Amino acid sequence: MKKLLVATAAMFSISAFAQAYPSKPITIVVPFAAGGPTDRVARDLAESLRKQLGDVSIIIDNAAGAGSSIGSSKVAKAAPDGYTLLLNHIAMGTMPGLLRNMPFKVESDFEYLGMINDVPMTLIGKPDLPAKTYKELTTWIGQNVGKINLGNAGIGSASHLCGLLFQNAIKVDMTTVPYKGTAPAMTDLIGGQIDLMCDQTTNTSQQIEGKKVNAYAVTTAKPLTTAALKSLPTLQSQGLSNFEVTIWHGLYAPKGTPADIQAKLNTALKAALKDADFIKKQEALGAVVVTDKRVEPAEHKKFVAAEIAKWTPIIKAAGVYAD
Template identity: 65%
Template sequence: MKHWTLAAAASLTALTGTAWAYPDKPVTIVVPFTAGGPTDKVARDFAEVLRKQLGGQSVVIENVGGAGGTLGAAKVAKSAPDGYTLLLHHIGMATSPALYRKMAYDTKADFEYLGLINEVPMTLVGRSTLPASNWAELRKWIDANKGKINLANAGLGAASHLCGLLFQQSMGVDMTTVPYKGTAPAMTDLLGGQVDIMCDQTTNTTQQIESGKVKAFAVTTPKRLTTPALSKLPTLDESGLKGFNVTIWHGLYAPKGTPKPVLDKLNAALKSAIKDADFIKRQEALGADIIEDSRTGPAEHKKFVEAEIAKWGPVIKAAGQYAD
């Protein structure tokens, strides 16, 4: 009994010591996309405020792009479960299981869910020369030009790709999908009039809408947005596409098996970080909304992602657009 007690005490001391000392070296947040994109921007802003909540310990961003975010996610899933390698991922966490026939990880089983950080609304925009200036006119134009419409996106699995899929299915119209290698070239061709419409994040469209370089027709959230440039836009739901709701959210994850005391410390740090006034201001500038509900906690975060997997799986399957 004495030996068991000593062993148990040593184990408890080791675990408590790990949590108490954590973090005693830099924490790495893996972003599964290249530097400079919307998710990278969110991650870098978040890393700065997370650092403050972790006693000033360095929080480093590592970009591991490729395969629609699955390479970076796989790296974290296979990392040591010690709290020093984390993943910041967007909606791709929920859509990859349907988009990719083979993945090196299991979205539901190989991660500890820490909490959601923000949500980014999306807008339906069109080229400036489009012969429609509002949603009603756009819908008539779409009906009159079936089979002739070009719908741009930033590549397989991108936010614009997912929104475009749901938009076509909700409208009951097939469009010619034009995939690009990123948002920048897709937007460049929309500005140049080479493609007709695109559904993309406010982080990528607000400036173009404000300058009048593209026409804006609707937002993808259940409620209208409060951003001055977008406040007059109707929602697709109120415009007749009932239940239409697409936001690009970002969440934080750790490898499965990370000690609970470390997870608790990270979750507490996350909840404090997203209340930071500086962080909120930066996110508002990107058109993003900070999560203020129970999804900032592990259980509700995972429940939400599971619901998103169930939502997007049939949409992707119906479109038949997969990656090998």
């Protein structure tokens, strides 16, 4: 009887704790530098989540480095009480292939709370490239095999991964030129020092609209509708079957976070994704807010598992590692 009373009291304590949640500020760890695309998504989401969680304070903690594993590891080791969360992007699907020594397990050391958005990518080229359409680009690539430089924002970056997938899809190897960020890579592309780059719309839309680069295609399954990009074909429509790359973002909690708190966070996330102000801010970034079943934790986890299965063999075949 005494044991039963103790167990009942413990269950009541956990339930009461979950009902009171949140009773203090929540920290969202962003495993990238402040000011970047993922940081902007996190800050926009924090504002909308705050309104859904009783006006609680939400702090953004930028813990950048090691292909996002530093910040992710910080959350994996945090107390599972719902007060330390992780907002990460496609790195959750690529770290298992990129990192030799993973400090945590993506699929088992986190509670999945739901997906946030998809950020499309674009294939672009230097302004004086003679090819002006994707069809002309394929001809030009065929005529210049072994001479083409493909820039990216660094080993393991979104642009690097997209470039790897593109080379794999067209069966042509290019000279990969990694930079320390998108800005220097874009500067050299505009200046003609590199030939091609594949990067997210948050970084390319302005350059495309200003006609500072040649734009050839988008990496989504369907054409985009934004003014600067709606004329671009998809790579799938150009013959690259199943070619789809988006820089998606998701929200996570440490493994063992109480189910009631997970449910409360998922409900708040779903409401935040319907917030007109948040949607407007994401559209300005070139991002598409998720409205499909991936907002559900189980579906989000299933999606990440598929991303790991997709990217790991491509990364390993390229011999790429981010120690």
